[in-house]
Amino acid sequence: xxxxxxxxxxxxxxxxxxxxxxxxxxxxxxxxxxxxxxxxxxxxxxxxxxxxxxxxxxxxxxxxxxxxxxxxxxxxxxxxxxxxxxxxxxxxxxxxxxxxxxxxxxxxxxxxxxxxxxxxxxxxxxxxxxxxxxxxxxxxxxxxxxxxxxxxxxxxxxxxxxxxxxxxxxxxxxxxxxxxxxxxxxxxxxxxxxxxxxxxxxxxxxxxxxxxxxxxxxxxxxxxxxxxxxxxxxxxxxxxxxxxxxxxxxxxxxxxxxxxxxxxxxxxxxxxxxxxxxxxxxxxxxxxxxxxxxxxxxxxxxxxxxxxxxxxxxxxxxxxxxxxxxxxxxxxxxxxxxxxxxxxxxxxxxxxxxxxxxxxxxxxxxxxxxxxxxxxxxxxxxxxxxxxxxxxxxxxx
Amino acid sequence: xxxxxxxxxxxxxxxxxxxxxxxxxxxxxxxxxxxxxxxxxxxxxxxxxxxxxxxxxxxxxxxxxxxxxxxxxxxxxxxxxxxxxxxxxxxxxxxxxxxxxx
Numbered sequence: 001x002x003x004x005x006x007x008x009x010x011x012x013x014x015x016x017x018x019x020x021x022x023x024x025x026x027x028x029x030x031x032x033x034x035x036x037x038x039x040x041x042x043x044x045x046x047x048x049x050x051x052x053x054x055x056x057x058x059x060x061x062x063x064x065x066x067x068x069x070x071x072x073x074x075x076x077x078x079x080x081x082x083x084x085x086x087x088x089x090x091x092x093x094x095x096x097x098x099x100x101x102x103x104x105x106x107x108x109x110x111x112x113x114x115x116x117x118x119x120x121x122x123x124x125x126x127x128x129x130x131x132x133x134x135x136x137x138x139x140x141x142x143x144x145x146x147x148x149x150x151x152x153x154x155x156x157x158x159x160x161x162x163x164x165x166x167x168x169x170x171x172x173x174x175x176x177x178x179x180x181x182x183x184x185x186x187x188x189x190x191x192x193x194x195x196x197x198x199x200x201x202x203x204x205x206x207x208x209x210x211x212x213x214x215x216x217x218x219x220x221x222x223x224x225x226x227x228x229x230x231x232x233x234x235x236x237x238x239x240x241x242x243x244x245x246x247x248x249x250x251x252x253x254x255x256x257x258x259x260x261x262x263x264x265x266x267x268x269x270x271x272x273x274x275x276x277x278x279x280x281x282x283x284x285x286x287x288x289x290x291x292x293x294x295x296x297x298x299x300x301x302x303x304x305x306x307x308x309x310x311x312x313x314x315x316x317x318x319x320x321x322x323x324x325x326x327x328x329x330x331x332x333x334x335x336x337x338x339x340x341x342x343x344x345x346x347x348x349x350x351x352x353x354x355x356x357x358x359x360x361x362x363x364x365x366x367x368x369x370x371x372x373x374x375x376x377x378x379x380x381x382x383x384x385x386x387x388x389x390x391x392x393x394x395x396x397x
Numbered sequence: 398x399x400x401x402x403x404x405x406x407x408x409x410x411x412x413x414x415x416x417x418x419x420x421x422x423x424x425x426x427x428x429x430x431x432x433x434x435x436x437x438x439x440x441x442x443x444x445x446x447x448x449x450x451x452x453x454x455x456x457x458x459x460x461x462x463x464x465x466x467x468x469x470x471x472x473x474x475x476x477x478x479x480x481x482x483x484x485x486x487x488x489x490x491x492x493x494x495x496x497x498x499x
Contacts, residue, residue: 039423042416051450052425081446085420089412139465142453216416 024136025268025379029391030144031132032293036060043215045072050141054078055217059146065289065306067335067342068121069149071210076217077126077147077231083217084179084237092221094205098175098243101166108207108221115156115164120202122227122340123150123310124234127257127279131383133374136269138383145287145390150308150342153225155206159199162243171243172196176224179237192233193247194226202227202313202340205238227340228312230279230384232257259380266378281312284371285387286319286345286363295394303349305332307390308342309363317368319345322360326373326389329362351396360391425449434488437481445473456495462486 037049041057048058057076063069089108096104106114125148132142141147162174176192194203206225207214214220219236226233259265260273267273286309297303309316316337320329332345351357364370374388427448429435442451454465463486469475470482477485 037425039425041423042420043413049425049449050453051447052423053447054450055422056450083420083422085422086418087416137455137457137461139454141450142455213413213416216420220416 024270025266026135027133027374027377027379027386027388028135029133029374029388030130030386031142032061032144032392034058034144041076041217043072044074044076044217047073047075048144048146053081054083056141057217058143059149061144061146061287061292062289063146063149064287064308064342065344067150067308067337067344068210069151069342071151071212071215071218074124074149074151074209074215074218075126075147077141078217078236087179087216087221087237089221094222094238094241096161096165096241096243099168099171099245100162100243101168102164104161104165106161111156111205111207111222115160117154118157118201118204119152119154120204120225120227120340121150121152121338122202122225123148123282123342124225124231125149125282125285125310127230127232127384128382130386130388133377133386133388134379134383138379138381140383148287150310151209152211153204153206154208154211155204155222155225157201158203158205158224158241159201161205161241162199165243167196167243170245173244173247174199175240175242175244175248176235176238177240177242178219178223178235179239191248192224192235194233198226228281230257230282232279256382257384258382259384264378265385266380268379269381272381279384282310283385283387284311284316284363284365284369285309286316286361286371286390288359288361288390288392291359291392291394293392293394295392297351297394297396299351299354299396301351303351305347305349305359305361307345307361309334309345309361310340310342311363311365311369313339314369315339315366316343316363317366318364319343319347320362320364321347321349322362323349323351323357325358326360332361354396356393357396358391358393360389362389427452430492432488432492434484434491437484438488441475441477441481441485442469445469445475451489452493454493456493457489458495458497458499459486459490460499462489462494465489 034048036046040046050056059075063073093105129147174194204225222238224235258276260267261275261277288307290306319332332347335344337343371389377388
């Protein structure tokens with residue numbers, strides 16, 4: 001072999017290596033075969049259970065035929081194992097301090113009595129929902145698609161509370177602290193911050209969920225509700241709100257819950273992108289609640305495909321269904337819903353072939369953003385923001 | 398008068414029985430593979446979370462497990478000695494590994 005040819009050959013060889021390493025981060029459908037556990041946690045039905053300390057519970061797919069997720073089936077995600085196991089509602093106080101004219105210490109009774117009571121129906125979704133779709137495995141809980149839910153939250157506008165406290169002129173950041181504490185004193189606690197500009201009428205301190213007290217595991221007695229944002233911002237067991245001028249450096253804000261700061265928010269396992277940004281707002285997504293994988297239906301019978309779709313509050317415009325693996329798409333019927341809520345869809349389907357049929361759902365929002373095919377979702381090391389077209393495979397007999 | 402009655406009704410609302418006293422978070426049994434180095438896992442990895450939380454990552458490379466252990470030390474300030482950093486990594490790779498170094 002002449003030297004030039006050898007060089008050429010080795011160039012081709014190295015290109016091939018680069019090629020495989022680039023495609024090494026791949027995406028498919030999230031795991032959907034996990035069964036609910038036999039153990040019921042307080043106020044919950046038995047759910048898909050990943051861990052007891054901290055409690056990590058996932059909602060099974062069947063629940064997503066309805067726009068409201070029942071409290072006892074709503075997913076649970078804590079970061080630290082030490083959840084306070086008793087809360088005295090009489091003595092519980094939410095403290096407002098920092099750059100305010102009057103520091104406040106609000107009891108639950110005062111929260112329900114002294115402020116305007118408001119309601120917002122909103123989706124709550126973990127930024128790592130569907131993480132098991134990413135390969136190689138992205139670090140964190142290997143969720144299927146049930147780390148999400150939608151509820152009617154009742155509470156008080158954060159704005160009204162801050163107005164009563166009187167925010168000083170140079171205040172820019174609001175820090176939120178819950179009663180979830182680390183097991184080891186040097187582990188950073190779970191604290192969030194929000195910029196003043198993000199504050200609108202929809203941000204509330206909620207004490208009620210679907211007409212009942214917040215379930216203990218969903219943040220009793222009060223949690224922050226920030227519609228459109230992923231759930232890492234929805235601080236549970238809210239105990240302290242501090243207004244500051246400067247941004248405080250926080251582990252969970254600065255290291256966890258971040259994606260590559262490029263336009264595709266993607267990277268490869270070998271070459272992680274150097275700068276990152278917070279996950280913040282949710283992308284457009286839909287999940288099929290019925291039928292589920294391996295459902296058996298009779299030929300020529302009358303199947304109603306049902307599911308839910310949502311985005312970050314722009315609103316869902318269309319949900320399209322395919323029963324031929326994504327070649328042809330037809331519109332599903334949509335039910336009216338508030339902008340931050342699950343939008344229910346349903347689609348009449350009469351199976352006219354035999355054997356396996358793959359049903360897919362694709363949501364499109366009012367801005368025209370639509371879900372990509374699962375394999376076109378780009379990999380990121382934290383496994384965040386998966387929103388591939390959902391698919392279930394049934395059998396027609 | 399009417400208002401006062403209303404208020405007292407509000408004050409009487411009771412909490413759901415599972416949460417009006419100390420909440421009991423159930424313990425889950427996890428199947429744990431016994432072997433060399435398990436003592437180090439028990440001593441170093443179960444104070445902040447359960448075993449289930451560790452193994453739901455699925456089978457992983459040695460590098461992956463090592464990076465996790467280092468993350469625990471670096472970010473979460475886990476007090477783990479250099480020796481146990483290696484022992485726990487070896488245990489995890491041997492029992493929950495995918496056979497690949499990287």
